[in-house]
Amino acid sequence: MASAAQSILKEKFGYDEFRPGQDAAIKRVLAHENTLVIMPTGGGKSLCYQVPALLQSGLTVVVSPLIALMKDQVDALNENAIPATYINSTVAYPEAQHRLEMAARGEVKLLYVAPERLEMPDFQQDLASLQIDLLAVDEAHCISQWGHDFRPSYLQLQTIAAALPSHPTVIALTATATTRVALDIGQRLNIPEAGMINTGFARPNLSFQVVKDQDKDAFLLDYLKLNQTQSGIVYCATRKEVERLYLLLERQGIAVTKYHAGLSEQERTANQEDFLFDRKPVMVATNAFGMGIDKSNVRFVIHAQVPGDLESYYQEAGRAGRDGLPSEAILLFAPADLQIRRFFIDQSEGDDAYKQNEYRKLQVMNQYANTGDCLQQFILQYFGQASQPCGQCSNCRDDREAVDVTLDAQKALSCVVRMHGRYGKGLIADVLAGSKSRRLTQLGLEQLSTYGLLSSWRKKDISGFIDFLTADGYLMPQGGQYPTLGLTELGAQVLRGEAQVMRKQAVKARQSLPVDD
Numbered sequence: 001m002a003s004a005a006q007s008i009l010k011e012k013f014g015y016d017e018f019r020p021g022q023d024a025a026i027k028r029v030l031a032h033e034n035t036l037v038i039m040p041t042g043g044g045k046s047l048c049y050q051v052p053a054l055l056q057s058g059l060t061v062v063v064s065p066l067i068a069l070m071k072d073q074v075d076a077l078n079e080n081a082i083p084a085t086y087i088n089s090t091v092a093y094p095e096a097q098h099r100l101e102m103a104a105r106g107e108v109k110l111l112y113v114a115p116e117r118l119e120m121p122d123f124q125q126d127l128a129s130l131q132i133d134l135l136a137v138d139e140a141h142c143i144s145q146w147g148h149d150f151r152p153s154y155l156q157l158q159t160i161a162a163a164l165p166s167h168p169t170v171i172a173l174t175a176t177a178t179t180r181v182a183l184d185i186g187q188r189l190n191i192p193e194a195g196m197i198n199t200g201f202a203r204p205n206l207s208f209q210v211v212k213d214q215d216k217d218a219f220l221l222d223y224l225k226l227n228q229t230q231s232g233i234v235y236c237a238t239r240k241e242v243e244r245l246y247l248l249l250e251r252q253g254i255a256v257t258k259y260h261a262g263l264s265e266q267e268r269t270a271n272q273e274d275f276l277f278d279r280k281p282v283m284v285a286t287n288a289f290g291m292g293i294d295k296s297n298v299r300f301v302i303h304a305q306v307p308g309d310l311e312s313y314y315q316e317a318g319r320a321g322r323d324g325l326p327s328e329a330i331l332l333f334a335p336a337d338l339q340i341r342r343f344f345i346d347q348s349e350g351d352d353a354y355k356q357n358e359y360r361k362l363q364v365m366n367q368y369a370n371t372g373d374c375l376q377q378f379i380l381q382y383f384g385q386a387s388q389p390c391g392q393c394s395n396c397r398d399d400r401e402a403v404d405v406t407l408d409a410q411k412a413l414s415c416v417v418r419m420h421g422r423y424g425k426g427l428i429a430d431v432l433a434g435s436k437s438r439r440l441t442q443l444g445l446e447q448l449s450t451y452g453l454l455s456s457w458r459k460k461d462i463s464g465f466i467d468f469l470t471a472d473g474y475l476m477p478q479g480g481q482y483p484t485l486g487l488t489e490l491g492a493q494v495l496r497g498e499a500q501v502m503r504k505q506a507v508k509a510r511q512s513l514p515v516d517d
């Protein structure tokens, strides 16, 4: 016999079966057990609170930072004859009061609210007077300072959830949480470890690529021309870079639009719609674009500059392929772009501990760009999930022969040993290059036996090689802003001649997506 939840799934949403994790989440919620749902983008998180909302007598309050999306979400529910409404800054005061009254009378089952509202004492009081059975916290990673999108207003949830007289069950949902962030969410929202439902983060239809040591503009143009019929997003780190790339692409006849916080609201809305309706299939944007954008046929997400951390990267890249079809996530990497990120960190408000943490996350991003291992596996490992090589990322598919670079690795690693793990990448590269810089002389480093061992290399290739050795676990960075490098056990094995180091090089643009007509 079908359960009540299954009947709702069929009748209200038109689906025959639950997706992995949905069933378990709904069961817990209906048993009034606090729950954290971790599912990849497109996994079906919304149903985990929408189905229980329809099975309980009271109200479900959904906290979501996706203000731009609330109206659409609510409209979609209303179309399925599910009574829902929302309150955010776009709703005038009398109308908001009216909506609250509807909620109080039981005329809506779901009430979506923006987190900023939670900071208003009046609104907290209004909530306290409602019979709330379920509190759903969407994008729950926003509650953690260890996450990549911390929002102070989310912290209110901690007290509000505990103080509401109707003692609602809490369900938190996110597509991106490291173990540390997941535990933090759990602690703040009173969700036990047993209440964490994690279907994994893998997005098997995404193939990841890192493009290095190439002219980024030329790669981008080639790629867009070769894959012209497809829709995609090009992310930049700054508004200025958005404007530059937008002009570059537009002059080349590509149907492109742009989005960043410096544009008027009117222009942003118009451009977003041009993109959503495929009038302009390519969007060049800062990370201001995309939160909650539900365009299913995004075939590629290209990062023209490196993002600040792997969580943001995975979330942004994950906007490709929500329909489950093969899609690409490409990072155009130039080491110099890390400087922009360091600048952002320096300028950011947080305290020193916060900044050091941000620097550490940036190092991981740098390692991602330099690893020779499977990219998907690298990402999943970062989120604490074990997996097999994906077989389709640029590293897995790199069919050039891996070259034995053990001897070069031994030179670089022995240099690190001579420098007693006291220095960072820049100085190590300088010593290996045999640089004449004053700093080296002052430190007496030109006396080292490893001085100039790689003097035939370009400095940037030495740096890249050290990044590669770090990414693949031969070296270990210590510290945040100016990390020093030390040898790992694996590195020590290489020095003793007990392990080999193999390495391949970079990727070219190719037509890789199917051609539509």
Ligand code: ADP
Pocket (backbone or CB within 6 Å): 015, 016, 017, 018, 019, 022, 039, 040, 041, 042, 043, 044, 045, 046, 047
């Ligand atoms: P998320 O919030 O995890 O990114 P959504 O909740 O927006 O994902 O769901 C993604 C898509 O999958 C939606 O179009 C939704 O209707 C669909 N979906 C969700 N659950 C199911 C299901 N059990 N069967 C079929 N489709 C589903």
Ligand code: ZN
Pocket (backbone or CB within 6 Å): 373, 374, 375, 376, 377, 389, 390, 391, 392, 393, 394, 395, 396, 397
């Ligand atoms: Zn792979």
